Amino acid sequence: MKKQLQELYAQTISVIEKAATIDELEQLRVKVLGRKGDLTQVLRSLGTLPQEERVAIGKLSNELKEKIESALENRKTVLTEQQINKLIMEDWLDVTLTMPGTLKHYERGHLHPISQIQYEIEDIFTSMGFEILDGPEVETDYYNFEALNIPPYHPARDMQDTFWTEDGNLLRTHTSAIQVRGMERLKPPFRVIGPGRVFRYESIDASHENTFYQVEGMMVDKDISVAHLIYFMKTLLKEIFHKETTIRLRPGYFPFVEPGFELDIHCLICGGKGCSVCKYSGWVELLPCGLVHPNVLRYGNIDPDKWSGFAFGLGLNRLVMMRYGINDIRHFLSGDIRFLYQF
Numbered sequence: 172m173k174k175q176l177q178e179l180y181a182q183t184i185s186v187i188e189k190a191a192t193i194d195e196l197e198q199l200r201v202k203v204l205g206r207k208g209d210l211t212q213v214l215r216s217l218g219t220l221p222q223e224e225r226v227a228i229g230k231l232s233n234e235l236k237e238k239i240e241s242a243l244e245n246r247k248t249v250l251t252e253q254q255i256n257k258l259i260m261e262d263w264l265d266v267t268l269t270m271p272g273t274l275k276h277y278e279r280g281h282l283h284p285i286s287q288i289q290y291e292i293e294d295i296f297t298s299m300g301f302e303i304l305d306g307p308e309v310e311t312d313y314y315n316f317e318a319l320n321i322p323p324y325h326p327a328r329d330m331q332d333t334f335w336t337e338d339g340n341l342l343r344t345h346t347s348a349i350q351v352r353g354m355e356r357l358k359p360p361f362r363v364i365g366p367g368r369v370f371r372y373e374s375i376d377a378s379h380e381n382t383f384y385q386v387e388g389m390m391v392d393k394d395i396s397v398a399h400l401i402y403f404m405k406t407l408l409k410e411i412f413h414k415e416t417t418i419r420l421r422p423g424y425f426p427f428v429e430p431g432f433e434l435d436i437h438c439l440i441c442g443g444k445g446c447s448v449c450k451y452s453g454w455v456e457l458l459p460c461g462l463v464h465p466n467v468l469r470y471g472n473i474d475p476d477k478w479s480g481f482a483f484g485l486g487l488n489r490l491v492m493m494r495y496g497i498n499d500i501r502h503f504l505s506g507d508i509r510f511l512y513q514f
């Protein structure tokens with residue numbers, strides 16, 4: 172019986188080594204090790220042997236069984252690798268292949284105009300010592316509202332309704348949420364900006380989208396005042412528009428700043444004389460800003476008796492629209508390649 176076993180083993184191993192597909196291996200496994208398999212049959216007949224032989228043969232068959240199993244496994248690995256390599260060799264695509272002589276030049280892609288302005292603004296702020304932070308687009312109520320001094324009953328929530336997930340989270344309505352996360356993590360003094368995509372429950376028209384882009388920023392230090400805010404905003408605008416801009420601050424209400432402002436600039440189209448872009452007022456509303464509310468600092472574990480800060484929000488779609496004279500915000504997400512080619 173020992174001889175019979177060893178022959179079965181030798182034969183099985185040689186078939187394994189020659190097997191060309193994983194299917195073949197599987198068939199072989201069933202034939203030898205399966206419920207009615209050759210080796211299984213041998214093990215079944217052990218009962219008929221005398222005690223001593225039974226132990227020795229039993230041990231041998233178990234050893235051979237293990238060896239066969241590992242040989243099957245090894246061969247399977249080899250075959251899988253071969254299959255992958257074959258696919259790599261056969262199934263590839265030469266993206267540079269074109270019909271000879273038909274293409275004069277390769278069309279190159281470029282960044283979306285919103286990304287372009289975002290990276291420009293990131294460069295301007297990093298050159299002024301700001302750090303760039305990121306945060307999730309699906310936010311908790313806490314980071315988007317509560318920690319920004321907007322409790323559940325607050326009417327300011329109506330201005331920023333959004334899309335809610337079934338488990339009570341939301342698509343962030345502003346990138347201010349990034350700053351709350353920043354405050355928790357950083358020790359003052361610090362300067363940060365948080366660029367990103369934001370969402371609102373809007374009825375869509377030429378100037379409203381349900382998905383748009385912002386860069387919000389915040390500086391926390393000793394004795395920060397409105398003068399600091401104005402200085403940084405004027406520097407930013409000069410860099411973006413490549414000229415001095417005239418600005419004015421109007422009171423504006425946001426629960427997370429006190430005092431809060433709307434910063435307007437002299438209309439860049441008419442220079443302040445009045446035109447259709449500025450609705451004949453000479454001024455264009457550009458960015459909301461203010462000094463960080465003490466409650467918001469407290470939520471960020473910052474002592475408002477020791478530290479103060481300013482914050483601002485920039486709408487990137489708005490900036491790009493002003494820069495290029497685009498009159499409809501819906502172009503940005505339209506995916507219309509003719510629109511994108513222009514930038």
Ligand code: PHE
Nearest residue numbers: 345347425459460482483484
């Ligand atoms: N988070 C506000 C918004 O998206 C903008 C803002 C930022 C206002 C910072 C004031 C200060 O509407």
